[in-house]
Amino acid sequence: MELLQVEHLTKNFGGLTAVSDVSLKVDDNELIALIGPNGAGKTTIFNLLTGVSVPTSGTVKLKVNDNLESLNGKPVHTIADLGMARTFQNIRLFNNLTVLDNVMVGMTSKTKENMLSEVFRTPSFYQTEDSMYEAAMKLLKLFKMEDSADQLASNLAYGEQRRLEIARALATKPKLLFLDEPAAGMNPNETADLTNTIKMIQEEFKIAIVLIEHDMSLVMGLAKRIYVLEYGKLIAEGTPSEIQNNEEVIRAYLGGDDNDLA
Template identity: 65%
Template sequence: MSLLEVKELTKNFGGLAAVSNVDFVIEENELIGLIGPNGAGKTTFFNLLTGVYVPTEGTIELEKDGEKILLNGKAPYKITDLGLARTFQNIRLFKELTVMDNVLIAMHSKKGSNTFHSLFRTPTYYRAEEEMRTKALELLAIFELENKYDVLAKNLPYGEQRRLEIVRALATKPKILFLDEPAAGMNPQETAELTALIRKIQKDFKITVVLIEHDMSLVMNVCERIYVLEYGRLLAHGTPEEIQKNPAVIKAYLGGD
């Protein structure tokens, strides 16, 4: 049984079909790429899967505990609770908060809180808070951000803000992590480091990673399967080798005649 199965997904804005009749399957512990020209519908597709938009047609089904859960129409926070997390093309951090607080907010959203303990600041509350801070530091250490825990997010260099956004997403303990152009704005050294980091995330956290990316060296180096969108429609799907040799993909996106 697939972890996430998308069938005939469509999103219309007025008379424009931003995503049209797309089928997409995600298995456990995969690294999947989603590529295509600007305006192909990639971010809209992510927005549909994570509850930002409601599909016009089609279904999105998540396998959980042997049952299929329909995600259509569920609020983003409910989809996050079910194990789908994401980053954004334009970084969306709480920039006036510290690195630590950005991660703790994500952890609280997953854990929830007991009103009594929170209101009266009982020993149980303080123990839980300390445990979360310890786990947050451990997570930050994986991304070499533990020494920046008290820095305001807005004061981090661009590449570290990207890493913090990934940390915050992982703090929700997702089954699937969607990365929207994680290498955007990065220099070649930062992109190489990100490539290694994405592999490490998928391996160490044992989760599925789906990424939108224009850097083809990154996509071809880390992805096991690749989907290609053009004008909102699925143009091709296959291994990196198959995609690189696909005449339609070469013509539409990879620079062929």
């Protein structure tokens, strides 16, 4: 069954149409990629799907309790609670918190403690804290970051900050994870580590992933299906091999040179 269903999504900013009549779908545990040149509307689509922006028209539906439920008009925190999480082009961490605390912050929306237990520090409060700590450390261990748990996020290397942002998103227990250019600014070794990390996420968590990325070697090595945007419009959809040989994609995305799609 479809996990995410997007139909005729459109977003206008004044006289500019940033996204025009885009329809796409994501199935359970599927990894798809959204590619296109700069300014094609990829991040705008992420913002529309996750509630950061409101569509001008069209519908976004997510599977909730085996039924597709409309997300239109729902606030960001509600959409996150329903099982969608994301990272951003520009890393957004709590730089003055430790690595561990960054992950634990992502878990707070799933806790059931009431205000009285938090104010009076009841036994259930400490049980919850212990449970969150253990879960956060387990997550950091999966990302090979447990030794950095007590470091400030601001002191991490760039690639580690990227991994931490993904770990924090996973701490919300999503069923659909959006990764917005996770390899941006990475060197080849960091990109290779990221590729392995994304593979690990799918194997370990059995969740769907939607990936925006300009690194075509990463996209072609991970995605099962690819959607291609140009000027806010969807111009192609298919498997990596189909996209590599699509003449319209080569023209629009690479100006007639297909070397970067290899």
